[in-house]
Amino acid sequence: MLKQAADVLKNASRAVVMTGAGCSVEAGIPDFRSPSGWWRQIDPRTVATTEALEHRYELFHAFYAARIEQLREVRPHNGHSILSKWEHQGRLQLIATQNVDGLHQAAGNRNVQELHGSIRHFRCASCGRPGAEQAFLDRAPCTCGGRLRPDVVLFGEQLPEEAWHASLAAIRxxxxxxxxxxxxxxxxxxxxxxxxDGTLILLNAEETGEDHRFDLVLHGRAAQLLQAMDEQ
Known part of the structure; x- marks a missing residue:
């Protein structure tokens, strides 16, 4: 099945990749949805919310400050590099990612749509004016007096419209x-x-409830599977 997947990709002229947390976990970023990824035994789904931003800012800030500090030591893995190579070869048209860490861009991909925003950028929660990372870490207020926040999509917020429509058009x-x-x-x-209407291929560490909807399914670590596909 690996060779079949590689052949499909080799013959593609309009390939699109969609990535989730599993693509970043191998670079050393915890999957905050898994029990082992919980931060201080707190489910991030109760912290990464509009309610926490408004009413529990100290906890909200501590959660995101910890994530930002952790990212300082993280680098793209070989799988990220392969996706970048495919884009530069003209095989890959676009990456639509749920990840907010910017690792695809760090690896050299240029056409990346961040469906859940970016933890690398910041803005005022009140007026929307852009802010700096260090200002957020220092808990410095915006010039309007508002609190800074990462430019990520919190639970309770809409996805960025431009990223959604660009991803949808490319996938169609x-x-x-x-x-x-x-x-x-x-x-x-x-x-x-x-x-x-194109061929659907899934690379994932474990089964999902949607495996049956894919044309080809490969279970394993993302970096290893991408390396094997690239070699094929």
């Missing part, structure tokens, strides 16, 4: 969609892969 036009490292549990992004 794709002849192959390669989905990497996602449990396909988060709505509405989990619907995107199934809006293509």
């Amino acid at each position: 036009a794709a002849d192959v969609v390669l989905v990497i490292g996602t449990s396909l549990q988060v709505y509405p992004v989990n619907q995107l892969p199934f809006l293509t």
Whole structure:
């Protein structure tokens, strides 16, 4: 099946990749959805919310400050580099990612749509004015007096419209969609892969409830599977 997947990608002219947390875990970033990824025994789904931003800012700030500090030591893995190579070879048209860590861009990909925003950028929660990372870490207020926040999509917020529409258009036009490292549990992004008429390929560490909807399924570590596909 690996060779079959590699052949499909080799013959593709409009390939699109969609990545989730599993693609970043191998670079050393915990999966905050797994029990082992919980931060201080707190479910991030109760911290990464509009309610926490407004009413529990100290906890909200501590959570994101810890994530930002952790990212200082993280580098893209070989799988990220392979996706970058495929883009530069003209095989890969776009990456639609649920990850907020910027590792695809750090590896050299240019056409990346961040469906859940970016933890590398900051803005005022009150007026929307851009802010700096260090100002956020220092808990410095915006010039309007508002609190700074990472430019990520919190639970309770809408996805960025531009990223959504660009990803949707690319997936609808794709002849192959390669989905990497996602449990396909988060709505509405989990619907995107199934809006293509192209070949659907899933690379994931474990089974999802949607495996049966894919044309090809490979279970294993993202970096290793991408390396094997690239060699094929």
